[in-house]
Amino acid sequence: xxxxxxxxxxxxxxxxxGWGFGYLDGRATEERPPWGYAHLLAEHLAQVDSALDLDxxxxxxxxxxxxxxxxxxxxxxWEPNAQxxxxxxxxxxxxxxxxxxxxxxxxxxxxxSRHPVVPDFPEIHRLxxxxxxxxxxxxxxASCFELIEWxxxxxxxxxxxxxxxxxxxxxxxxxxxxxxxxxxxxxxEYHDVGAIVWILRKCPWWVPGFTAGEHxxxxxxxxxxxxxxxxxxxxxxxxxxxxHRPH
Numbered sequence: 012x013x014x015x016x017x018x019x020x021x022x023x024x025x026x027x028x029g030w031g032f033g034y035l036d037g038r039a040t041e042e043r044p045p046w047g048y049a050h051l052l053a054e055h056l057a058q059v060d061s062a063l064d065l066d067x068x069x070x071x072x073x074x075x076x077x078x079x080x081x082x083x084x085x086x087x088x089w090e091p092n093a094q095x096x097x098x099x100x101x102x103x104x105x106x107x108x109x110x111x112x113x114x115x116x117x118x119x120x121x122x123x124s125r126h127p128v129v130p131d132f133p134e135i136h137r138l139x140x141x142x143x144x145x146x147x148x149x150x151x152x153a154s155c156f157e158l159i160e161w162x163x164x165x166x167x168x169x170x171x172x173x174x175x176x177x178x179x180x181x182x183x184x185x186x187x188x189x190x191x192x193x194x195x196x197x198x199x200e201y202h203d204v205g206a207i208v209w210i211l212r213k214c215p216w217w218v219p220g221f222t223a224g225e226h227x228x229x230x231x232x233x234x235x236x237x238x239x240x241x242x243x244x245x246x247x248x249x250x251x252x253x254x255h256r257p258h
Contacts, residue, residue: 015234018205019223027213028091029069038206042197044249048125048148049075051251055121055146056080063114063138065124065147070096070105072125079103080121086110114138126150130178130252132185139256145187151175151194151248155217158207158245161233162218162226175250182254191253200242204234207243 012018025034053076056062060080064073067085069092083105087093096107108114111131117140124130124147135145153170160166179189201207208230211221223230233243 012203012238015204015231018203018234019208019230022205022208022212023223025209025212027209029095030071030092031069032213034209035206038203039199039201039210041199041247044148044193044195044197044251046193046195046251048072048251051146052076052123052125053078055123055144056083059120061119062121062123063111063119065111065122065135066127067096067100067107068092070099070107073105074099074103079105082119084108084114084119111138117141117143119143121146123147124149130182132178132182132187135182136186136256139187141256141258143256145182145252145254145256147252149173149175149178149250149252151196151250154248155199155214155245158201158210158243159217161243162211162221162229173248175252178250178252182252186256187254188257189252189254191251193251195249195251197247197249199245199247201237201245202242203237204230207233 049072056076057078061082062080064085067073067087070085073085085096085105085107087096087107088109093107111134116137119138120140120143122135122139122145127147127149130149150173152173156166156170175192175194179192182189208223211218
């Protein structure tokens with residue numbers, strides 16, 4: 012394994028735009044939920060004439076679908092990601108917009124999202140046609156908190172957020188009918204400090220204001236563990252949400 016300083020320098024210089032995670036190949040692993048969201052998404056997109064993908068990132072997940080509906084829109088608020096999504100999806104006729112405010116009521120037969128920042132169920136209800144469906148994979152409670160708390164210390168209140176049953180209740184309160192909630196806990200392993208520095212840059216809300224210099228003592232502790240073959244083990248939590256707007 013290369014020196015700690017080299018690993019940090021490379022991770023700090025690496026690209027973190029979009030939602031691709033190729034940088035972690037061979038350096039970290041994460042189990043996937045059993046339902047196969049990308050496959051489900053592709054199945055649903057092939058069966059509708061209009062769809063909206065919320066918080067699409069760089070469009071990487073949406074681009075995996077072999078068939079897109081004739082009217083396909085995706086939202087992305089962060090311009091570097093939006094530009095990547097336009098390059099990837101624009102040639103397939105997908106319109107990329109920063110948000111949903113300008114989109115008309117009842118515009119879509121399907122609304123989807125993989126890891127939305129905050130699911131806005133009243134807005135999802137507004138945008139769906141009567142009978143339209145919502146399909147999404149949400150981040151669950153206390154996801155990746157072993158790593159977060161390694162740097163920030165215990166976060167007991169923050170661990171309570173993103174509860175799937177609370178989200179289902181908010182969806183129902185917004186007028187949607189929740190058809191299914193499935194949950195999964197998936198093992199994550201990190202094998203070098205560069206992977207950890209990179210993921211904390213990729214997901215800056217995990218450790219707000221993270222810099223390797225500020226957290227160098229904790230990074231050195233991690234590096235010592237990883238160099239003797241002990242991976243840093245964490246867990247991601249996910250839930251699959253299926254809902255619809257009633258007629």
